[in-house]
Amino acid sequence: MAIIAPSLLAADFLNLSKDIELFNNSEAEWLHLDIMDGRFVPNISYGFPVLEKIRKATDKVFDVHLMIEEPEKYTEWFKAAGADILTVHYEACRHLHRNIQQIKSLGMKAGVALNPHTPINVLYEILPDVDMVLLMSVNPGFGGQSFIPNTINKIKKLRTLIDEMGLKVEIEIDGGISAKNAKEIVDAGATVLVAGSAVFGAPDPVAVIKELKSF
Numbered sequence: 193m194a195i196i197a198p199s200l201l202a203a204d205f206l207n208l209s210k211d212i213e214l215f216n217n218s219e220a221e222w223l224h225l226d227i228m229d230g231r232f233v234p235n236i237s238y239g240f241p242v243l244e245k246i247r248k249a250t251d252k253v254f255d256v257h258l259m260i261e262e263p264e265k266y267t268e269w270f271k272a273a274g275a276d277i278l279t280v281h282y283e284a285c286r287h288l289h290r291n292i293q294q295i296k297s298l299g300m301k302a303g304v305a306l307n308p309h310t311p312i313n314v315l316y317e318i319l320p321d322v323d324m325v326l327l328m329s330v331n332p333g334f335g336g337q338s339f340i341p342n343t344i345n346k347i348k349k350l351r352t353l354i355d356e357m358g359l360k361v362e363i364e365i366d367g368g369i370s371a372k373n374a375k376e377i378v379d380a381g382a383t384v385l386v387a388g389s390a391v392f393g394a395p396d397p398v399a400v401i402k403e404l405k406s407f
C-alpha cells in the first residue's frame with residue numbers, strides 16, 4: 193500500500209481552505225508542495241507565505257519538491273516554513289552530497305529527484321545517504337501532463353538497486369498519476385504516489401485518494 197501525496201499545484205487557489213480540509217479528511221498521508229523558480233523549470237509556482245499558512249492548517253507531512261537552481265541557498269527557509277521532507281533535483285545540484293547533508297543536519301528527511309532523461313545509475317553513490325528518490329514521470333514544471341511510460345522500467349531498476357544494496361529508501365513517482373496507472377506503478381516498486389490533477393481536479397478528491405490508496 194503506497195503513501196499518497198496530493199500535489200497542491202492542482203488545488204483551487206481561490207478556495208485553498210476547502211481543498212486543505214478535504215485533504216485533512218482523506219487517507220492521504222503527505223502533502224506534495226511543488227516549488228518552481230522559473231530557472232530550473234519554465235514555470236514559477238508559489239513560495240514561503242503560502243507554505244507558512246498551510247503549515248498552520250494541517251498536521252500531515254510536508255513533502256517539498258524543489259525545482260529550483262541553487263537549492264542550498266533556501267534550505268533553512270524551507271525548514272522554517274515547515275518542510276518535513278526536502279527533495280532537490282540531481283540536475284540542479286553541483287554538490288549534491290553536501291546539499292543532502294545540509295538538509296539532514298537541519299532535521300529534515302532528504303530526497304533526490306531525477307528528470308525523465310536522467311538514468312538511475314547516477315544514484316549509485318548517493319543512495320545510502322538519502323531517505324527518498326523522486327522519479328519524475330513527466331518533465332518538471334507543470335501539472336496535468338501525461339505519464340511517460342518508460343518510468344515503469346526506471347522504477348523496476350531502482351527497486352532492484354535499493355534492494356540489492358539492502359537500503360530502506362522511499363521511491364516517489366511524480367506526474368501523470370491517476371487510478372488508471374497507479375497499480376502498475378506500485379507493482380513496479382513505488383512506495384509514494386504524487387497526484388495533482390487526478391485528485392483536486394476530481395469531483396470527489398477524497399474518493400480518488402481512497403482508490404489510489406487501495407493499490
Ligand SMILES: O=C(CO)[C@@H](O)[C@H](O)COP(=O)(O)O
Pocket residue numbers: 199201202224226257259330331332333334335336337366367368369386387388389390
Ligand atoms: O512536480 C510536478 C510537476 O513539475 C508535479 O508534482 C505535478 O504537480 C503533478 O501534477 P499531476 O501530473 O498529477 O497533475
Ligand SMILES: [Fe+2]
Pocket residue numbers: 199224225226257366386
Ligand atoms: Fe512535484
